[in-house]
Amino acid sequence: MSLNIEKIRSMFPVLHQEVHGRPLIYFDNAATTQKPKSVIDALSRYYEFDNANIHRGAHALADRATRYFENTRESIRDFINAREEAEIIFTKGTTESINLVAATFGRKFIHKGDEILISTMEHHSNIVPWQMLCEEKEAILKVIPITEEGEIIWESFLQLLTEKTKLVSIVHASNALGTINPIKNIVAKAHEVGAKVLIDGAQSTSHLDINVQELDCDFLAFSAHKLYGPTGLGVLYGKREVLEIMPPYQGGGEMIKEVSFENTTFNEIPFKFEAGTPNIGDVIAFKKSLDFIKEIGKSDIKSHEDDLLQYAANGLNEIKGFIPVGTAKEKVSVISFNIQGMHPFDVGMMLDAKGIAVRTGHHCTQPLMQRFGLEGTVRASFAVYNSKSEIDQLVESVARIAKIKNK
Amino acid sequence: MSSITDIQNEIIEEFSILGDDKESTIFYIMELGEQLPDFPEAERKEENIIKGCQSKVWLIAQEEGYNIRFLADSNTDITKGLISLLIRVLSGRTPKEIWEADLFFIDKIGMGNIIGSQRSNGLAAMIKQMKLYALAYQTKQNT
The missing domain is CATH 3.90.1150.10 (Aspartate Aminotransferase, domain 1)
Incomplete structure (x- = not known):
């Protein structure tokens, strides 16, 4: 079926303007996508009518804001076909999602001499957190080479993948080349040696159908703003069994169960990883982006x-x-x-x-x-x-x- | 030799002929870059690269009597054009003239709008480096 592009364009106010006296042609979508009116309206509606801090509020606005906030979590679960909403963690973006895994899973489970495997086509945000972790832990970062066409060299991947590999962190679709990596096969191979797999889905989630249960990845990181949603908001999907054994990320409100000066017990997932007041308005508006994608x-x-x-x-x-x-x-x-x-x-x-x-x-x-x-x-x-x-x-x-x- | 002010007025006049069409203005800037004299290969080294430019810019200054001659190059054509404008205005002048020069032509032709903020910062870094050379030579000549 061919799409009615004119109708779709009419939903994006920003596209209807001139730049240097010419109609804007926006081809920088891998950096960030534009936002449909429904997302912009949802954001302003939240601040006009529903603004309240979420969870534990004993009043109508807090209840409403919490419900809308959690509705987005459910939409995201559906969007990537996660088993349950508890596996969806809100972050600032793909970068923070990856850093969260490095700071929690990495700190606890990566030890001296362990190996982390990435590819040549990674974004800096999927290189630097691992370099920092490897330096701290005396672990080793290994890099899968690519061909002249920009594809992973499969044989090299298999050679680099060993019992020492504890994590494979790999981009699904390259932001600089567009290459789609065979992540389902990568996950399967990595699991054979007992390595966990993080998928950087920043560029793939807006283009490809993502089913985390079918992919069987342990983590998936992506950003709302590349999905026709607001900036400053991202998602980390993690399998329940992995998230549960990971230590918390940041300390603060929301992530605790009980606090005394002697001892603190931590909240359940996903809240264990969501310290502080989150980006409520943008989370609520993000649901409209997912609705937009689903509708088309x-x-x-x-x-x-x-x-x-x-x-x-x-x-x-x-x-x-x-x-x-x-x-x-x-x-x-x-x-x-x-x-x-x-x-x-x-x-x-x-x-x-x-x-x-x-x-x-x-x-x-x-x-x-x-x-x-x-x-x-x-x-x-x-x-x-x-x-x-x-x-x-x-x-x-x-x-x-x-x-x-x-x- | 025309004064710094006269040359700037000439440039303003040239750009005004181009009107508002951004593409023709950029093409014109690139053409100006083609007129830059060759940069000595031996000087194409790290210490001559101007910090603060997104594209690579090499700049050296040579004394010619009491005047300073600038030689520069870049790996991008638009930046080469910008350098050639600066050289046209500032090269072959005394250190004092260069140090005190008010480069009004940049705002007058709306360079900020033409080249955008990243390149404007680079342009400012180039001017700063030229003025620093002038200051250094002025100090040297006065001692």
Whole structure:
């Protein structure tokens, strides 16, 4: 079924504006997606009518806010098909979700000489927390190499995976290349050696159908703002049996059962990991993002985005001087590229002059850029509200820019 | 040689012809970069890189009598264009002139809007480095 893109676009107020005298074409969706009106309205409605601190409030507003807050948790559970709501922990974002695992699971279960396995295409947020942990614990960080196309080298993964591996922390879809990793197989193999698996789902959750029970991953980290939701909000999914044996993350209110000056007992999951007043308004508004995605349907979103990706690749590949970066067989709707003889910053600025928003630079994946011997790339990333006519304009602009150095 | 003020007015005039079209303005800045004299390969080293620029910028200053000659280069074409504007205004002047120069053309042509905040910070870092060279040479000449 083909989507009514005009109708979808009408739900996003921000898209209807001009930039440098031209209609905005927003192709920076891998950095953050725009928000539908329903999300914006839910956020302002919360502050206008429902604002109260959640849990333990003995009044109507607190009760209402708590109910809405927990409704979002249920929606997230449904969205990723977790067994129960207690497995859904609210965080500030993917980065905090990963740091939470490093600070709790990592602190308790990673010891001297243990190994943590990541890949070459990780975002800095899935590298640095593990480096810090490894330094503290005298553990070893190992890196799965990738091919020229930007795919994991499976044989190398199998070689690196040993009894010493305690955790595999891997990106589902690469933010810089778009590559979709075979995570189901990775989880299965890692479990064979007794390693736990964390999946960085920041880029995959908005594009792919995610079923944590089927994937059998131990953790899944993702952000609301890349899912048409508010910024400053993320999710950590963890299997109950793993979350229960993990120590708490931060100390404070909400995460305790009883406190005396001599001793404190901790609350049950998920509250054990949610110290302090959470980002209530954004959590409540986030439900509307999930409703939006559900209403359109993940499979229709994916086929629309696949269509855009193919269409853009066909057009761009024709351009003299166009160098694609990352040509994996399985990709989300991300196109990373360079223009022969030009710096990505310059290309990005010239596209901006035409109202086209892309991202340029290393995309917080410096080791990946080093792997390809690049300083950075230009990245166009597509979402459900993008159209083929917008891609036509991208292709036309890139062709004009490329001509400067590729006559 | 025209004064710093005259040259800045010339630049303002040139940019005003381009009008509001951002793309043509950027193309023009890039063309200016092509006119930059070659940068000596031996000077393309870490200590000559200006801190605070997103793209790489190398800058050196050479004494020519009482004047300072600047040589610079960048790995991005737009930045090269910006450097060439600064060199056009400031190179070949006395340290005092450079140190005291009020670079009004940048605001007058609305450079901030054309190049955005990241590159504006880089441009400010380049100006600062040129002025620091001027100050150093001025101090040297006065002692």
